[in-house]
Amino acid sequence: MISPETIKKLHELNCEDVARRLGLEVNMHQAHCFMHQDKRPSLAFKNNLWKCFACDKGGDAISLVEEKCNLSFVEACTWLCEQYHIYMPSTNLKNTKKRPKLRHRRTLVIDREGSRPDFDGDVASAIINLADLEAKGKEFLFTERKLSAQVVEKMKIKSVEDSTKMKEILMNTFDEERLIKCKVLKRDNNKIQLTINIPSLLIPYFDRTGKLVALQSRYLGTNENIPRFKMLCNSRKQLYNMVLLAKLQEGNKLYIMEGITDCLAMLSAGYPAVAIQSATTIPETELDKLSGFDLVMVHDNDKAGVSAFYHLHRSLLRYGCRLKCATIPALFKDYSAYYLYLKK
Template identity: 40%
Template sequence: MVRISQETISRLCMLSCESVAERLGIEVRRHKALCFMHEDHHPSLSFFGENRERWNCFVCNKGGSAIDFVTEYTELNFVEACQWLCQTFGIPVENYFSAKSSIKTIHTKKRLKLEEEEKSFSKAVAQWILDNNSLTENGKRFLFGKRFLNTEVIKQLNIISIDDSKLLVEKIVKIFDSKVLLDSGFITVTNEKLYFRLFTPCLIFPYYDKEGNLVGIQSRYLGANVDAPRFQFISAQKTRLFNLPILNTMKFGEDLFISEGITDCLALLSSGKKAVAIPSATILPQFDLIKLRTYKLHIYPDQDNAGRLAYINLRKFFINHYTMLKAEQLPEGVKDYSEYYITTYGRQES
């Protein structure tokens, strides 16, 4: 009978889950990946810890160590997962198993997605959250006190914030059936208790299509928990551009800015520019991007590798559709447009 010593197990549990994921062929960016356990349109699987030795999906609430990752992703059992990790990362296993137990090939679990298991974005639940919450002092302090953003811009975009998730859950369970709430992706259950899935305190950014229909929600965490994801999406929603209704106010050939992330978009709008936003450097919603071909497009690329890669990929996309995307230059030492806005417009406001 194959045995794995507790010493070996402890050592395997200290392995970087990011490295394990990459060895299994999973793309990892900024310590996140698309979760393989459910239909995931936005990276909801996060790696954390000093050595990224833990992983967790903030949508399906599964997580654990490197061993757990291998058993979830592959058809290997616990002992086989330990064997594979030892072989892959060169960890000696003394004499607990023989060469015959060597794992040469692994197979990933078949995860068939049934049609009835697919969940669509719950507009009713999302709209209730927007209608029954406002911008709290915490949210105002971040948007206006720290970012100096235009109050009318925030109001027009219907941005709210949530501080007390327990109170929200107490109210929402009186309006919607528990199954509806669980299917919506906004609520999760742990030990038979319902919890708000988004980390709070947070800002809530609503996504609308060009016709003004609510199509998605994104949160921006405002708390101090370093392990909490800064941005979260509701998994069921499709990837869209932020602020699409602005296209209804524009003419052919007019200047339009594309930002990486919502906060840069809010800064651009507050400075009087017309702008839309891709959700992040790695999320390019081509279905909506194609709608921008008739405008004169600009971007202030974030001054990091992700920002430059986002610009390159966007530029390639628009060139393939006979449209140019012009990169505007930020002052030297300025990371992104939000920082530029704060150092210029913020000083004027103060």
């Protein structure tokens, strides 16, 4: 079904790059193994090969995708072709036999996550409750992006525009070590500094029950060396606006947006929407929560957006969900741009 030429191309792909696209953190050609509870990195990469020295498992890019995503050979090849824009004649995926699921896959995922520090919900709640939505935040959300004030209020979006004030309040509420441990403060040459970039929006993530599960900042300044988005308080990858799911009925339409600002624009336009953080940040372990809804993805008009759609499409198939795709007119780079055009 897949030509030997295509398989050869996929076999020759750089495994380290593939691993990164799968969300593994690779340092010095090594990563923590996803198949066993790995304290020290046992997964090694060399050119087009990978191997875990503890599990004694390894192979090429195709087998890495098969193992990591629990996909069949054909599915893994399809995913790689989409990722690397390798032409592949159309295949009939319906007839591919699915490999039996790896046993204990779920526990392994949890174990791996468990080795990371926990999300500090108390500190995150305090930050969100202490902060206001200040001038620069308002300017970005309302003047620049024309978002609905009602939506912004409901999503409890705030901003931090004065680091001294925020630092002082936090240090009066929590002890210093805890704030350093959850990476809200850092010690730099014996000086204590706030790690949140100023000015930034503060974006809280709530789960289906309304519990705060993550906090993210969105930098509003002009320094190009500062990354735009940052997860705070040891937050993990999450889907945004999951609290909406409690209000929907099974079979209802639900839009999946690429990024928070697109999600806010979609909500402002009156549509039910959740979001992945970015094209490359797909929380695999959260996706089962989306099953049962009529899912439509609105991705950016670029290669990364299209890849994200295929990735999400394939991941959701495992939960029996068929992801549809809504296209934005080609003139606009993303939904936010289209939304602004409609607002004019």
